[in-house]
Amino acid sequence: MADTLPLSWKIRRYLWDSMFILIYKGKKVLPIPVPVPTSPPLRVIRMSEREPTIAIPNIMVADRIPGDERSVKMLLAYALRRFLYKVYPANQPGLPGIDPDIEVALKQAFNDRYQALYPVPLRAAELWADGGQVDLGAMALNSPYACFLQRDGDRLVWDFTDLKDHSLHRDLISPACTVVFEPDPAKPGQVRAVEIDCVLGRVRPGDPDWPRARALAMCGASTQVSLVRHFNWVHLACGAHFAVATRNRLSPDHVICRLVWPHMYGTQNSNYLVTAGQMLPNGEFESIFSFTHDGMCKLFARTHYNYRISVIDPELDWEERGLAGSGLVSPVQQNLLGLHRVMHDHATAYIAAYYPDDAALRAEGQVINWLADMDRTIPNGIQRISGPITPEALTRAGLARLIAGLTYMAAVQHEALGSVMWNYQLWVDQNPVRVYKDGRRLPVDIYQRLLNANFNLNVRRAKLLQDFEYMGVDDKGKTLFRAFHDRLQALEDSYTARYQPERLADPDEPHDREKFPPWIILPSAIDANINA
Numbered sequence: 001m002a003d004t005l006p007l008s009w010k011i012r013r014y015l016w017d018s019m020f021i022l023i024y025k026g027k028k029v030l031p032i033p034v035p036v037p038t039s040p041p042l043r044v045i046r047m048s049e050r051e052p053t054i055a056i057p058n059i060m061v062a063d064r065i066p067g068d069e070r071s072v073k074m075l076l077a078y079a080l081r082r083f084l085y086k087v088y089p090a091n092q093p094g095l096p097g098i099d100p101d102i103e104v105a106l107k108q109a110f111n112d113r114y115q116a117l118y119p120v121p122l123r124a125a126e127l128w129a130d131g132g133q134v135d136l137g138a139m140a141l142n143s144p145y146a147c148f149l150q151r152d153g154d155r156l157v158w159d160f161t162d163l164k165d166h167s168l169h170r171d172l173i174s175p176a177c178t179v180v181f182e183p184d185p186a187k188p189g190q191v192r193a194v195e196i197d198c199v200l201g202r203v204r205p206g207d208p209d210w211p212r213a214r215a216l217a218m219c220g221a222s223t224q225v226s227l228v229r230h231f232n233w234v235h236l237a238c239g240a241h242f243a244v245a246t247r248n249r250l251s252p253d254h255v256i257c258r259l260v261w262p263h264m265y266g267t268q269n270s271n272y273l274v275t276a277g278q279m280l281p282n283g284e285f286e287s288i289f290s291f292t293h294d295g296m297c298k299l300f301a302r303t304h305y306n307y308r309i310s311v312i313d314p315e316l317d318w319e320e321r322g323l324a325g326s327g328l329v330s331p332v333q334q335n336l337l338g339l340h341r342v343m344h345d346h347a348t349a350y351i352a353a354y355y356p357d358d359a360a361l362r363a364e365g366q367v368i369n370w371l372a373d374m375d376r377t378i379p380n381g382i383q384r385i386s387g388p389i390t391p392e393a394l395t396r397a398g399l400a401r402l403i404a405g406l407t408y409m410a411a412v413q414h415e416a417l418g419s420v421m422w423n424y425q426l427w428v429d430q431n432p433v434r435v436y437k438d439g440r441r442l443p444v445d446i447y448q449r450l451l452n453a454n455f456n457l458n459v460r461r462a463k464l465l466q467d468f469e470y471m472g473v474d475d476k477g478k479t480l481f482r483a484f485h486d487r488l489q490a491l492e493d494s495y496t497a498r499y500q501p502e503r504l505a506d507p508d509e510p511h512d513r514e515k516f517p518p519w520i521i522l523p524s525a526i527d528a529n530i531n532a
Contacts, residue, residue, distance in 0.1 A: 005444065009092050013448055016090045017113065020452040023077055024117060027459040032528060034471060035252035035261050038066050042244045042268070044377060047236075047275075054279050055294070056301050059236055060377065061275075062244050062268045069269040069531075078276050085282040090449050097441030102429040109444075109451045110426075118458060122423045122518035127430040133211070134218055134430040136193035140181055141330040143519050144420050145221040147229065147311070149181070149191075151322025156181040156191055160220035162228065162303050166295035173435045174199050175220040175290055177213070189329030193217075212435070219432045222425055223289050227296065228303045229311075230417035231278065231285075234409060235271050236300075237307040237379050239530050242406050243267035245373035250366055255354045258471045259347070260403060262462075263410040266531025277456070284453045288446060290434050307379040312405035312413065314340050316385065332519055339412045339521060342491055344404035346484040351396050351403070353476055361399065362391045371402075411464045414530045415521050418457045423518035425454055461527040465492065488523040495522055 043063040047056050050063065084090075098105035110120060126138035140149045140158065148158045157178055164176035177198035181191040196203045196213040203213035243264040250257035278284040279296070286293045310316045314336040318324055355361040362368075371389045375381045383389060385405055387398035424431050428442050433450055442450075465488050472478035496503050499516045503509040516522070 005095065009095055009445065012088065012090070012092055013445075015088070016084075016448070016452065017111075019077075019081060019084070020456055021113060021117065023074075023081075023456060024459050026073060026077060027461075029460045029462055032262050032265050032462050032468075033068060035250075035257050036068050037252055038068075038247040041248040042066065044241075044244060051275060051280065053281055054275070054297060056297050056304075058301050059232075059304050061236065061240055061271065065268045065272055066247065069266050071269065074269070074273060078273050082276055082280065085280065089282050089287075090452075091282075091287050091445045095443045095445050098428070098444050098447045100441065102427060105444075105447065106426060106451075109448050110455075114451075114455065118455065119513060121426050122513060123427070124423060124518045127424070127427050134214060136179060136214060136217060137181060137184055137187075137191045139218075139221070140179075140191050140193075141328060142332060142517075144225060144332070144416055144424060146330050146332040146519075147317075147416075148221060148224065149321065149323065149328075151326075158217065158221065160217075160224055162306070163220055163223060163290075163299065166299050166302075167292045168290050168295060169292055169434075171437050172290050173212075173216060173437055175216050175223050175435065177216050177220050179217045183327075189327060191328065212439075215432050215435050218430065219290070219435050222421075222431055222433050225417050225421060226425075227285055227289060227299060230414075231274060232300050232303055233307050233311065234414050234417060235267075235274060235530060237304055238309070238312065238406075238409055239264070239267050239414075240271055241374055241377040242410075245370050245377070249370035249373055253473055254366055255350075255473055255477065256367055256370070256403075258473055258477060259350050260406060262464075262468050262471060262528045263407045264529060266529050267410075270529075270531045278453070284449060288433055288450050288453060305379045309378065309380065309382050309384050309405070312409040313385055313401065314408070331517070335520055336408075336412065336416070338491060339523070339526075340404060340408050342484075342487045342523075343407045343411075344400065345487060346480070347400040347403040347407070348397075349483065350477075350480045351400050353480060355396055358395050361396050362394050367399070368394060371399075410529045411526045412521055415526050419525070419527075420519060420521065422454050422458060426451060461531055462529070463524070464526040464528045465489065465523045466528070492523040495520070 044060045045063045047054055047059040047061045050061050099108065106120070124143060126142055127134050129135035129138050139145050149156060150159065152159065157180055160175065160177050164174060168174060177196055179193055180195040180197070182194050184190045184192040194204065196217050198213055198216050200209045200213050203209045246257060246260055246264050281293050285296050289296070291299060308320070310320045314333065318333060368389060368391065371382065371386055375383060375389055382402060385398070386402040387393060387395055425433065428447065428450070432442065434442060434446070465485065467485050468481040469478040472481050493504065495516070500512055503511065
């Protein structure tokens, strides 16, 4: 089919592919610097004031990129990208659908130019586990979409009704739906999908509309991850305000500033560049997913204040979703718990080293002001994790739990909802980003744009598994940062021993991605922060 595509598209694709390859190659891994003063302090303004073409009145963002984060080279690259959106968009209407063989379609889009830079996506067995079709029950516990499973009364559900009533592109079906699951009697600890409530009605396995309803469910999951959970919640609702409060309320040599700095540095730079690339008219979100620009803006406005701080704590999140004591077995949840545990141990040990008791912490005005700022600006506050933020009630345990969660949000959660999607969203035969009324395949230009957006999520960044000893303000701090590195390495070794034990016997043995589940998050793969 590639030979039948018009020359105009081949030229357009080459130009835009080159743009994303240039961004990937140009993103160098730089050391995270020690904190510096931010002067004047950052202000929080409406997104619509910072970017007038994005009509979202209730999302607040920083008024600028701090000087120590600003990269002139990256800003120029994204300015060129914005210009091209207007004069030579990446989409070309009227193109045919991708090849019916998804492997062929992927190879045509992810050609040799890309493969010289980054490996091809892994195939998740769950996407073809049900007679060659996606197994929703397996996806509910064994994929990045495990974050959506929750108890609703006596039912287990995926609830994507937030996607309802937003304007769609022509010829598309709304991905808004509710998927109902029940325990699978044939697979203890697992679930199976038994109903999908969507625009097609209440559809059950065996009904003629079940394949299309199943596609809508996967489309809803994909949309909710990328637009709501990843950018709206990680970047905008939590990450942005964590970074602003840290710069404004903690002095550069404050021990808590040093503890969290590696995980918030670069946030405002990242948020600005992603907003420019994905949220502006003709950007990735509008051009890839189901919603028009107006529909996307209203979805962001609608879901921003649904944010709950418990999502940054996988144990608390599991409990709040009604799954504690359910007997469900989720390897994804166990992976997340293990990573959070290391971060919690690090925060607990660090805080105990500098604050001998709760009274010492309560006397610390900078910390209380830092927490109060986040509690005021992060939708629905932080006290569900931190506990009360007063000189009479603040505890070391609450602070450690919150800092562990913030580290987890910026590193683990950002990875799970971003880079890991490389192994899921590109298999659009089972995990569509759009569902057409007439059943047509995704057009080649939209698929190429989906691939480029996911490729862009995998630019090289500073890794979490590095020695942050230099962040310590004294020998005690340096020792604690080394211990954090050692905890992460021990966890990495435990996964290596399970999935590729030959690497422990021979350190020169190359990492074999195909021996690890596509959903797994390894300490060695995690970025230290959400810097783009």
